[in-house]
Amino acid sequence: MSGLQLFYSKRRELYRLALGSCLVAIIVLSLVPGEVRPQTGAPGEFEHFIAYMGTGLFVAARYRSLRPRLALWAATAALSFVLEFMQKFVPGREPDIFDALASLSGLTLGVLLGGLIISTIHRWRRDFVDETVVEPAE
Template sequence: MTPSSLKSCFKLGGWLAILTIAVLSLVPGEMRPHTLSVSQLEHVIAYAITGALLAAGYPILNQRILVVAGLTCYAGILEIIQLWVPGRTSKIIDLVAGASGALAGVLLVLALQSWLFRTAEHRPAPLSSKLRG
């Protein structure tokens, strides 16, 4: 898989995650599946995965800043819309959990890329290049 197609896969995954968050956030309360006992942890994980996928798909720093800002606004908008969804409540702590997750996901990708870059710098040159030189 080429770097370009891999980047496209991350972008697609991120946008599908955004759609999934909307569906799970806006269905009536009794229809929503609960996977963890603490709903804020669900928010952190969902937004961290989304943030990481989008950060991997949009590698420029300004784009990553927009990912965090955009997901934070998105979480806020969804919380406001939940005021009109039967069986749902809107909580500031859920917005904070979503924003924290988005930031954590982007920072995770930054840390992973930094680690991979340092590892590649210290990797010994292939034997074929040593034989030529």
């Protein structure tokens, strides 16, 4: 395995770890009682949007092809609605459809924006960086 291949394989593992960490943080923060949950002072919808947008960016970074990206988007979107419903059973928390919609919006924007960024970087690398590589003299 070349150095570049090793770098790319480690980077993908880092994205997988970051994605898993985002999902764990979302689950934990969604299900802790209201008095234990950290407060940022921002509106709840904004917190949901930002948390899920970051997760969506890691979904796009981790999965380059469309099918796994869409599958994970759908699973995470479903998770956001399930977690919001489960807050009905957590002391000091109440489910809010607008929080769930903010989560879905952030996730969708994160996946789309992440896909755009990743494809732009790959296109830039292909068009500019690969052309500047100098072949060694024989």
